[in-house]
Amino acid sequence: MTDDVMDAAPPLTEQLEAVLMIADEPLSLVTMATAVSAPVPAVRQAVETLVDDYDGKAGGPRRGFELREVGGGWRLYARAEHDAVLTDFVNTQAPSRLSQAALETLAVIAYKQPVSRGQVASIRAVNVDSVVRTLLARGLVTEVGTDAETGAILYGTTDALLVNLGINSLDELPHISPLLDGPDDTDIFEGAR
Amino acid sequence: MTDDVMDAAPPLTEQLEAVLMIADEPLSLVTMATAVSAPVPAVRQAVETLVDDYDGKAGGPRRGFELREVGGGWRLYARAEHDAVLTDFVNTQAPSRLSQAALETLAVIAYKQPVSRGQVASIRAVNVDSVVRTLLARGLVTEVGTDAETGAILYGTTDALLVNLGINSLDELPHISPLLDGPDDTDIFEGAR
């Protein structure tokens, strides 16, 4: 047990690990320093400690991930040695055909864009989070902004979809207007109880 | 490049760490076993090793992250102690809270599943249609079949609910069974008089 220093705040390295674990993009030393309220030089030293630690140079085992400096910031990456395993893993997660659920969600986004996941979910009456992730990963939809009121991310389709459909612009999508003129307030579910 | 130890395969724990690092949802033992081509028992043991390791029980320092079993799978989380710091950092917008009516309906479905809307309504004694739609759109419940006799859609809860509750299986719900033996079973009150 190494609980001997637990009376004080957790070590800087531990706090940085927590921040790095959930960060989606490289973090500059200044950003990290702000996040954990510590001076930059201390953060720099802690980052170096972690880099060595993950590389197995601090007595512990080498980790399956590494802390790398990329584009002016630090981020956790899966270690490159495991790329073969990871590529297989990603492939099994992403089959070459879109599921029916994904296609339907894509169709809703195409006609209703810009649209939030919540709005799509209420139209389809199922949760679409993972399906939207798939579409994002496939580059068929993209984030196009945020709802001014709710702050929800709004999605739209990309040129890649147009290419797949063989059209030049969204205007060429067949009209299905009667359905689109329907009750515009998909927020019936916001207040729904 | 440190290719000097590349003759042997990297330890299972290291491969799992790499996979967990790029996963964006809880991974079951089977999924992980497939990804790293190892038998499930070995993966289970490696996962346990990592859990202890991150908790500082394996000689090394406690980590700023932890490996949690949630919603039927394993996933990396920032350690709970740092959640306050991280909230400032990520400024995530929590999804809007469920209404009391939605929570109660969710509770009935969780305990009574598979259950039809009509059955839920007879317990809650109010119309639950819109609430069930909200729960469907949130991905917390899903259609699990139809009643053989009436053809009514039956609902059950999803793994996403487990993740939202931070539990791993329905067995972890609080016990309220003595009160739920349907009205057919009046024995439950034998001792109450």
Place this chain on the structure above:
Amino acid sequence: MVPSPEPELDPSTSSGTADGTGTVDGSGTADGTGAGERSGTGEGEGFRVSLGVFDGPFDLLLTLISKHELDITEVSLSKVTDEFISYLRALEGADELDEASEFLVVAATLLDMKVAGLLPQGELVDAESVALLEARDLLFARLLQYRAFKEASTWFAGRMQAEDRRHARTVRLDAKYRNTVPELVWTLSLDDFAALAVLAMTPKEIPHVGLDHLHAPLVSIREQAAVVVSMLRTAGTLSFRQVVAGVSQPGVFVARFLSVLELYRHAAIGFEQLEPLGELTLRWTADRWSEENLAALGADYDR
């Protein structure tokens, strides 16, 4: 107010001390029918009753009754109802409707229990008395079941709130892995795609197996509701007398009245009656109304 992690709930000890009219902090886990619908846990708010034998939150009253620490026959239900109605006046809109419907369940159960409690009981000799007691047990069971789920929902809320604060690693897949994903196989034509959009956006028809052939209703409440809806949507405001003008069959008359109640329950109409047995004025108030609403209406009567 995050419940303790150990998974055990005992609704009989949920809200404060059970010492009769003693002090109650009103911040128990379940606020009974009181808590504001949106706020989830309305501390100390909610419906309180002030009776001769009891003064405190409504939920505690139920607890005491179900634990047999307060005799249901000593509770004036009409007084409880009066207080509830004045409590409702202070609420607004949807909160009011939801609370009212929940109160009705509980009040109806209490009323049944009270009837069972007031009837002479005597020795447990004849089958009738046994049946009476069993009926009372059923009512207790119903009440307790309802409250157990209410209680459980508090646990759900607490867990969800706690989990909201947790941070899992969810990062975008690195470009180098994204690029290794096999090429997408796309087979849909433009028209297929549009057809799919239509399919995806068509409101789901709820499969419904009619039981009409089993209990053929002489008059359909749903059909009568459709009549009422079209009349009210055209006129806006009508008296009930006008709504049933020309109806001669008692069955249609009753069904039309029941459909009015159902429509009120769905918050589609409002009504006012200035004095008991006076003219009943109906008003169309629904912001949104669709055939789907109508299809679901009166489903209780199908059974």
